[in-house]
Amino acid sequence: MGVSRDEAWRLFCEWTESDSLRRHVLGVEAAMRAYAREGGEDEELWAATGILHDLDYERYPDPDTGHPRLAVAELERRDYPPELVDAVAGHAEYLGVPRTTPLARTLFAVDELSGFVAACARVRPEGIHGLTPKSVKKKLKQASFAAAVDREQVHRGAEELGVDFDTHVAKVIAAMEERATELDLKGDGSAWAGGGRHRARGRAAAMNGRERQSAVYTGGVSGRRPRVPVAPERLADAARRAMSEQAYAYVATGAGAERTMAANRDAFDRWRIVPRMLRDASERRLETELFGRTLPAPVLLAPIGVLELAHPGADLAAGRAAAAEGIPMIFSSQASRPMEEVAAAMGEAPRWFQLYWSTSNDLLESFVARAERCGCEAIVVTLDTTLLGWRPRDLDLAYLPFLRGKGIAQYTSDPVFRGMLDRPGDDGGSERSPQINLAALRTLIALTRAYPDRFLRALRSGRARAAVERFVAIYSRPSLTWEDLPFLRERTRLPIVLKGILHPDDARRALDHGMDGIVVSNHGGRQVDGAIATLDALPEILEAVDGRAPVLLDSGIRGGADAFKALALGASAVLLGRPYVYGLAVAGEAGVREVIQNVVGELDLTLGLAGGSATAELEPGALTRV
Ligand SMILES: Cc1cc2nc3c(=O)[nH]c(=O)nc-3n(C[C@H](O)[C@H](O)[C@H](O)COP(=O)(O)O)c2cc1C
Numbered sequence: 001m002g003v004s005r006d007e008a009w010r011l012f013c014e015w016t017e018s019d020s021l022r023r024h025v026l027g028v029e030a031a032m033r034a035y036a037r038e039g040g041e042d043e044e045l046w047a048a049t050g051i052l053h054d055l056d057y058e059r060y061p062d063p064d065t066g067h068p069r070l071a072v073a074e075l076e077r078r079d080y081p082p083e084l085v086d087a088v089a090g091h092a093e094y095l096g097v098p099r100t101t102p103l104a105r106t107l108f109a110v111d112e113l114s115g116f117v118a119a120c121a122r123v124r125p126e127g128i129h130g131l132t133p134k135s136v137k138k139k140l141k142q143a144s145f146a147a148a149v150d151r152e153q154v155h156r157g158a159e160e161l162g163v164d165f166d167t168h169v170a171k172v173i174a175a176m177e178e179r180a181t182e183l184d185l186k187g188d189g190s191a192w193a194g195g196g197r198h199r200a201r202g203r204a205a206a207m208n209g210r211e212r213q214s215a216v217y218t219g220g221v222s223g224r225r226p227r228v229p230v231a232p233e234r235l236a237d238a239a240r241r242a243m244s245e246q247a248y249a250y251v252a253t254g255a256g257a258e259r260t261m262a263a264n265r266d267a268f269d270r271w272r273i274v275p276r277m278l279r280d281a282s283e284r285r286l287e288t289e290l291f292g293r294t295l296p297a298p299v300l301l302a303p304i305g306v307l308e309l310a311h312p313g314a315d316l317a318a319g320r321a322a323a324a325e326g327i328p329m330i331f332s333s334q335a336s337r338p339m340e341e342v343a344a345a346m347g348e349a350p351r352w353f354q355l356y357w358s359t360s361n362d363l364l365e366s367f368v369a370r371a372e373r374c375g376c377e378a379i380v381v382t383l384d385t386t387l388l389g390w391r392p393r394d395l396d397l398a399y400l401p402f403l404r405g406k407g408i409a410q411y412t413s414d415p416v417f418r419g420m421l422d423r424p425g426d427d428g429g430s431e432r433s434p435q436i437n438l439a440a441l442r443t444l445i446a447l448t449r450a451y452p453d454r455f456l457r458a459l460r461s462g463r464a465r466a467a468v469e470r471f472v473a474i475y476s477r478p479s480l481t482w483e484d485l486p487f488l489r490e491r492t493r494l495p496i497v498l499k500g501i502l503h504p505d506d507a508r509r510a511l512d513h514g515m516d517g518i519v520v521s522n523h524g525g526r527q528v529d530g531a532i533a534t535l536d537a538l539p540e541i542l543e544a545v546d547g548r549a550p551v552l553l554d555s556g557i558r559g560g561a562d563a564f565k566a567l568a569l570g571a572s573a574v575l576l577g578r579p580y581v582y583g584l585a586v587a588g589e590a591g592v593r594e595v596i597q598n599v600v601g602e603l604d605l606t607l608g609l610a611g612g613s614a615t616a617e618l619e620p621g622a623l624t625r626v
Pocket of ligand 1: 250251252302303304305306332333334335354382499521522523524525554555556557576577578579
């Protein structure tokens with residue numbers, strides 16, 4: 001039968017969720033194609049072989065029992081040509097299958113090498129551009145660099161193929177460079193120290209509370225204080241000083257009389273930890289599995305819009321910090337930077353996408369498709385903001401950032417949204433011009449700067465203002481109901497997580513609708529004043545879900561002890577919200593990193609001091625209600 005590359009890719013994607021593994025096989029495909037073209041071979045067959053060689057790696061990575069045995073069986077079952085199947089078997093040395101064809105020898109020669117070339121490219125600001133065989137060879141001699149890559153195999157592969165090593169490396173670089181964007185090797189100034197695919201996890205995070213403590217105290221001996229205050233109230237205070245009055249009000253305050261904001265905190269205070277003694281606290285495990293990915297700690301960065309209010313680095317700074325600590329970042333629909341930019345800055349680190357359900361189905365589909373292309377590993381649909389809550393502090397200041405062009409980068413960078421600007425709208429875009437005075441002019445200039453076209457061109461064309469008006473008209477769909485969920489379910493294979501669930505019946509219904517997870521959230525008390533605190537809502541929701549899906553929680557997490565309580569009650573993980581925005585305001589990327597380290601460090605120490613050894617094993621018995 002003729003082999004189709006696209007069919008091979010579909011099959012591979014069915015088996016493989018990992019973005020880094022997908023990129024790895026695309027890199028191998030690029031190199032295989034280059035060799036096929038040069039040798040006049042069947043390019044489709046060679047490309048498919050490159051893609052399928054790691055078909056089972058994600059599901060069955062164990063070399064003793066799994067990879068690539070299951071791939072071989074599956075490919076045989078599907079009647080793939082024996083030549084392809086033998087090449088797949090032959091690339092795993094430990095199976096001892098001889099490489100008798102050029103196809104098999106080429107696969108073996110480019111597999112490890114392409115992974116190594118990618119690792120070299122990722123630590124260079126300019127990415128793969130300008131990478132030379134000489135610098136690749138130099139890195140091959142550094143045993144600690146991408147240590148998972150088998151150097152001996154890289155050299156033997158070239159020998160078996162009978163090619164000059166330098167020419168071989170140059171060919172693989174050139175083939176991968178042609179597809180630099182797809183392989184995420186364009187470079188962006190943020191060097192990423194990954195390894196081979198077997199350990200493409202990024203830099204180790206300081207998830208150990210003792211290490212964090214000793215870094216701070218040792219710094220104190222040489223007169224250094226932490227960049228951002230550790231105590232939550234002083235952190236918020238420092239952020240207030242670093243931000244404008246409007247910006248701080250937008251981030252820090254809540255709906256109505258802020259009763260729900262207070263209730264969120266009170267709920268944590270009503271649960272107390274009952275520490276147990278003499279249980280060996282020397283080893284503590286914080287790792288958590290969520291949707292097939294192991295995280296270093298059960299903590300994610302909550303989706304927070306308009307981060308530019310805190311710091312010009314905005315989502316890029318937060319994304320880099322999250323990546324450096326190995327904590328997933330949830331990209332907001334209201335981000336200040338397009339998801340593609342942030343994803344590129346995060347390398348292989350995990351990220352999810354939060355969706356506000358627009359009135360435009362086309363835009364919704366485009367957002368989801370972009371998120372998938374950016375390697376997002378879940379879609380979080382926020383349900384509690386179909387209308388904006390009543391926020392007295394923002395109302396008193398008459399300040400809403402979106403009307404100034406802030407927090408709409410996902411929209412202005414979207415092809416579907418931009419297409420809408422070319423068509424006159426029938427969905428409520430205002431035709432009225434605001435009265436022109438100095439303040440209005442300033443606002444117009446500010447929002448024009450936020451539009452990605454050149455400043456003057458955007459100002460002249462009026463597209464920036466049109467973008468804001470169009471955004472206001474379509475960003476949310478107040479008419480949303482349960483009946484809308486299948487539309488999304490049919491359009492993505494990613495796990496879908498509903499955020500904003502507070503009632504157990506809604507949790508049950510979410511699962512009945514094929515949703516994969518829940519975030520118990522009241523949006524940090526920004527939507528319904530008087531709404532139930534999330535920690536109070538959690539136990540009944542957990543009962544309703546009954547272990548069928550992960551239940552995450554946010555709203556009020558200020559430190560590791562809070563996270564401990566939510567986890568002990570049964571949450572799978574927590575989302576960190578305002579504290580990381582405050583860290584960003586005070587010290588940019590470094591500030592966000594410190595906040596993450598502080599929260600996770602405190603969680604680690606609380607776990608040990610309470611007599612626990614793993615967050616995943618915590619039980620409600622660790623707490624008492626007062
Ligand atoms: C300034 C700000 C912007 C937010 N933007 C979003 C958003 O774009 N999408 C979303 O789902 N939630 C958003 N949230 C809610 C957070 O994801 C999270 O639920 C909340 O911050 C948790 O409360 P806490 O920060 O008090 O812990 C925002 C919260 C704040 C403070």
